[in-house]
Amino acid sequence: MLKSIRVLALVLAAAGISSTAFAAVQIATLAVPGMNCSSCPITVKRALMKVDGVKEVKTSFEQREAVVTFDNSKASLEKLSAASTNAGYPATVKAAN
Numbered sequence: 128m129l130k131s132i133r134v135l136a137l138v139l140a141a142a143g144i145s146s147t148a149f150a151a152v153q154i155a156t157l158a159v160p161g162m163n164c165s166s167c168p169i170t171v172k173r174a175l176m177k178v179d180g181v182k183e184v185k186t187s188f189e190q191r192e193a194v195v196t197f198d199n200s201k202a203s204l205e206k207l208s209a210a211s212t213n214a215g216y217p218a219t220v221k222a223a224n
């Protein structure tokens with residue numbers, strides 16, 4: 128009886144460790160209304176790619192948005208919008224999974 132409780136505790140502890148060890152990949156769409164010519168998205172993309180944890184950035188000048196794939200244990204929605212804002216393009220989160 129005592130032994131099985133101990134095993135259960137170990138299993139639960141292992142599950143807890145693994146859930147924090149694996150970072151979740153998140154995709155966020157940022158609205159970047161300040162992009163006003165076709166070279167603006169390049170600046171925005173460069174700024175977002177510098178954020179630790181960002182894996183991919185797809186910018187669209189036509190949509191005035193940036194779709195960012197990132198590791199949410201390193202980057203955050205706040206860090207992404209701050210990076211774009213600091214590059215001169217204030218950004219707000221349109222959608223995030």
Ligand SMILES: [Cu+2]
Pocket residue numbers: 162163164165166167168
């Ligand atoms: Cu421009």
